[in-house]
Amino acid sequence: MSRVVSLYLPTWPTDRLRRKMAAFAPDPAMPLVLVGQTGQRREVVAANAAALKLGLRIGMPATRAQALVKELVIHQADPVADAEALERLAVWALRYSPIVTADDPDGLVIDATGASHLHGGEDAMLADVISRLEAVGITARAAMADTQGAAHALARFAARPALVVPAHESGERIRPLPIAALRLSADTVDDLRKLGLDRIADLLATPRAPLTLRFGPELGRRLDQATGQTGEPIEPVRTPDIVEAQQLFAEPIGAPETIARYIAKLTAKLCQELEGRGLGARRLDLLFGLVDNRVQAIRVGTAQPVRDVKQLTRLLCDKIQKVDPGFGIEMMRLAATAAEPFATRQTISSLVDEPEADVSGLIDILSNRVGETRLYRFAPVASDVPERSVQRVAAAATATGDGWPTHWPRPARLLAPPEAIQTVALLPDHPPVSFTWRGSRRRVRRADGPERVFGEWWKRDAELIAVRDYFQVEDDAGERFWIFRAGDGEDAGTGSHKWFLHGIFG
Amino acid sequence: MTSRYAELQVTSHFSFLRGASSCEELFAHAALIGIEALAIADRNSLAGIVRAHEAAKVTGVRLIVGCRLDLVDGVSVLVYPTDRPAYSRLCRLLSVGKKRGGKAKCILNWEDLIDWSDGLIAVLVPDTADDACALRLRRLRDNFGDRAYMALTLRRRPNDQMRIHELNNLAQRFRVGTVVTNDVLFHEPARRILQDVVTCIRHNITIDEAGTVYGAFVEGPQQEDGDCLIDAQRRCLMGLSLVAWDLRGFRKRRH
Numbered sequence: 001m002s003r004v005v006s007l008y009l010p011t012w013p014t015d016r017l018r019r020k021m022a023a024f025a026p027d028p029a030m031p032l033v034l035v036g037q038t039g040q041r042r043e044v045v046a047a048n049a050a051a052l053k054l055g056l057r058i059g060m061p062a063t064r065a066q067a068l069v070k071e072l073v074i075h076q077a078d079p080v081a082d083a084e085a086l087e088r089l090a091v092w093a094l095r096y097s098p099i100v101t102a103d104d105p106d107g108l109v110i111d112a113t114g115a116s117h118l119h120g121g122e123d124a125m126l127a128d129v130i131s132r133l134e135a136v137g138i139t140a141r142a143a144m145a146d147t148q149g150a151a152h153a154l155a156r157f158a159a160r161p162a163l164v165v166p167a168h169e170s171g172e173r174i175r176p177l178p179i180a181a182l183r184l185s186a187d188t189v190d191d192l193r194k195l196g197l198d199r200i201a202d203l204l205a206t207p208r209a210p211l212t213l214r215f216g217p218e219l220g221r222r223l224d225q226a227t228g229q230t231g232e233p234i235e236p237v238r239t240p241d242i243v244e245a246q247q248l249f250a251e252p253i254g255a256p257e258t259i260a261r262y263i264a265k266l267t268a269k270l271c272q273e274l275e276g277r278g279l280g281a282r283r284l285d286l287l288f289g290l291v292d293n294r295v296q297a298i299r300v301g302t303a304q305p306v307r308d309v310k311q312l313t314r315l316l317c318d319k320i321q322k323v324d325p326g327f328g329i330e331m332m333r334l335a336a337t338a339a340e341p342f343a344t345r346q347t348i349s350s351l352v353d354e355p356e357a358d359v360s361g362l363i364d365i366l367s368n369r370v371g372e373t374r375l376y377r378f379a380p381v382a383s384d385v386p387e388r389s390v391q392r393v394a395a396a397a398t399a400t401g402d403g404w405p406t407h408w409p410r411p412a413r414l415l416a417p418p419e420a421i422q423t424v425a426l427l428p429d430h431p432p433v434s435f436t437w438r439g440s441r442r443r444v445r446r447a448d449g450p451e452r453v454f455g456e457w458w459k460r461d462a463e464l465i466a467v468r469d470y471f472q473v474e475d476d477a478g479e480r481f482w483i484f485r486a487g488d489g490e491d492a493g494t495g496s497h498k499w500f501l502h503g504i505f506g
Numbered sequence: 507m508t509s510r511y512a513e514l515q516v517t518s519h520f521s522f523l524r525g526a527s528s529c530e531e532l533f534a535h536a537a538l539i540g541i542e543a544l545a546i547a548d549r550n551s552l553a554g555i556v557r558a559h560e561a562a563k564v565t566g567v568r569l570i571v572g573c574r575l576d577l578v579d580g581v582s583v584l585v586y587p588t589d590r591p592a593y594s595r596l597c598r599l600l601s602v603g604k605k606r607g608g609k610a611k612c613i614l615n616w617e618d619l620i621d622w623s624d625g626l627i628a629v630l631v632p633d634t635a636d637d638a639c640a641l642r643l644r645r646l647r648d649n650f651g652d653r654a655y656m657a658l659t660l661r662r663r664p665n666d667q668m669r670i671h672e673l674n675n676l677a678q679r680f681r682v683g684t685v686v687t688n689d690v691l692f693h694e695p696a697r698r699i700l701q702d703v704v705t706c707i708r709h710n711i712t713i714d715e716a717g718t719v720y721g722a723f724v725e726g727p728q729q730e731d732g733d734c735l736i737d738a739q740r741r742c743l744m745g746l747s748l749v750a751w752d753l754r755g756f757r758k759r760r761h
Contacts, residue, residue, distance in 0.1 A: 408663065408664045408665075409664060448664060448665060448666075448667060448668070449664070449666075449667075450662055451662055451663055451664050451666070452662035454698065457698070457699055457702075458702075458713045458714065464696070464699070465695045465696065465698075469662070470664075472664065491695070494695070
């Protein structure tokens with residue numbers, strides 16, 4: 001007898017959205033709906049618990065939902081991304097059983113036959129699934145029954161939130177459920193209800209032949225699948241294959257030179273494998289199994305897919321000193337935990353053109369030494385507000401195409417945040433006569449300005465009328481500073497009229 | 507003594523997708539902050555003048571009839587008719603340009619401006635004090651004589667003081683008077699939102715990607731001193747009453 005778990009995620013699209021938005025997600029108590037296009041009309045395709053409580057329903061026109069609930073948060077539905085995320089969730093659920101599949105659009109199916117004892121029994125397993133999902137903000141209900149059809153029906157119509165039906169009883173337990181639980185099309189369900197058939201029990205009591213004649217073979221098939229008369233194979237999701245290479249040692253090793261030698265061997269093996277699949281490694285994990293059953297690991301990442309044995313070996317060997325071999329290493333396993341398609345390219349003939357210098361090797365070496373987040377490049381952003389005109393991008397990111405603005409001089413160094421200074425200045429448009437920064441008073445010899453920078457009201461409401469007036473000033477010693485006054489010098493609403501030092505030239 | 511000021515470069519929302527305030531709002535605000543006169547100078551258009559005339563009558567702020575001509579070679583000139591025939595000539599000039607340009611366009615050359623220039627005061631709107639600007643200024647001086655001026659506008663961009671200083675020197679070299687303008691696009695700071703939005707529509711982009719596209723050097727009218735200014739303004743056609751009266755007579759004759 002097989003045992004199947006059906007996991008029902010009633011608010012999967014909104015839960016996924018909230019997880020994706022992370023810190024920017026609306027408060028869970030706020031009604032949230034996702035809106036999609038059905039033909040010519042925009043209608044609600046998903047709603048969170050708060051929205052459902054307020055009386056919003058799936059299939060309702062978006063405009064009516066907006067009219068009914070005042071502070072409704074509306075986002076665009078993305079069914080494709082939902083399905084993809086569900087696939088990933090199925091891969092996660094492989095921890096419970098090797099046979100798991102996504103039950104599009106709102107559930108998972110886990111074949112738990114012979115697997116539940118590993119998780120402390122059937123009840124404990126369901127409780128574990130639900131609590132783990134709950135912990136990451138995904139509402140779930142689960143039912144375990146003899147067939148996928150029965151588990152599917154019970155998860156959606158009986159589980160509160162978990163339900164384990166003892167073996168051989170599911171046929172009986174689904175009888176009082178409504179026929180909508182049978183995975184039939186909405187039209188068929190409607191038609192059956194018109195005939196006065198509301199529950200699965202009614203359907204089982206009706207002769208099969210006229211039903212098949214009228215509704216086709218689908219109805220009988222679903223009924224048989226639910227009661228276990230016909231089998232229903234589950235097509236399991238596959239984990240993306242990890243390319244790996246392993247080396248076992250009869251005699252434990254420990255010397256760095258030996259480790260380096262085997263790293264080179266493993267890398268060569270791995271690269272051969274990668275080449276066969278047309279992949280390049282983006283991240284390598286090297287695990288060392290020690291004699292005393294401990295595991296040590298080193299990880300290197302690359303900016304672009306790499307399949308070069310020499311380069312990868314060097315990256316890994318740079319980290320050998322971080323490994324503590326203890327009493328000796330019994331096993332080494334090298335795995336490309338992230339790989340991307342990597343096509344071979346024809347190199348440019350030097351007669352025609354100089355090949356472009358490839359710095360990705362240098363980027364990899366540096367970022368593996370100092371840490372990935374500490375190696376970055378700056379890229380310009382089209383914005384008048386100085387601190388927003390620059391962003392950090394990954395070292396190997398492709399250029400956005402925006403150039404650095406060259407028409408106006410900007411200081412090479414910006415202070416973040418700007419530092420308050422004390423000034424003697426005339427309002428509204430005059431530069432300060434002198435200013436005091438970090439305790440030292442400087443007399444202003446020359447000045448240029450004001451350059452007016454307006455707040456970006458489309459980013460923050462508070463910047464609606466905010467203004468800064470920037471001045472470039474030179475002191476007695478010839479040092480140049482970039483200072484600004486918050487506000488336009490006339491209207492107090494535009495800023496505090498305090499002065500700040502924002503940048504240093506040269 | 508309070509300084510007297512008249513704003514000579516005001517764009518109303520009759521300049522499509524450029525101005526953001528109506529003539530009524532502009533005049534009401536001018537009356538509030540005590541500006542003597544406003545010159546409505548829409549782009550290649552006199553469409554705002556009628557509304558401005560009515561607003562001027564209500565608020566008591568004098569209207570100066572004006573127009574900003576954007577010529578095909580990139581020169582921008584503010585023109586102000588000094589009398590009724592000059593106003594007629596300006597209308598004719600615009601008709602010529604619009605007929606040539608078709609819908610929503612106005613194609614005018616320097617030669618056209620010269621042809622219809624009698625009685626017009628011309629104020630050159632310069633960018634930087636370079637050779638091209640010098641050439642244009644000389645051409646303006648040669649054709650308009652003492653009716654030629656140059657606008658000095660504070661843009662609040664780096665090196666602005668230097669730019670204005672150089673422009674001033676240039677004007678002195680060619681013995682052309684200078685007037686102070688503020689290039690007013692809207693009447694109060696809160697209207698900047700609308701201004702930004704119409705600017706984005708004009709460039710066909712969204713506000714998020716606008717970034718630094720719009721070079722807004724926009725201000726409410728403010729107090730400045732300028733002797734030439736008052737001089738130029740005195741010579742301009744004050745208000746539409748004169749013209750309007752004639753138009754009424756004209757209509758009577760036609761019927």
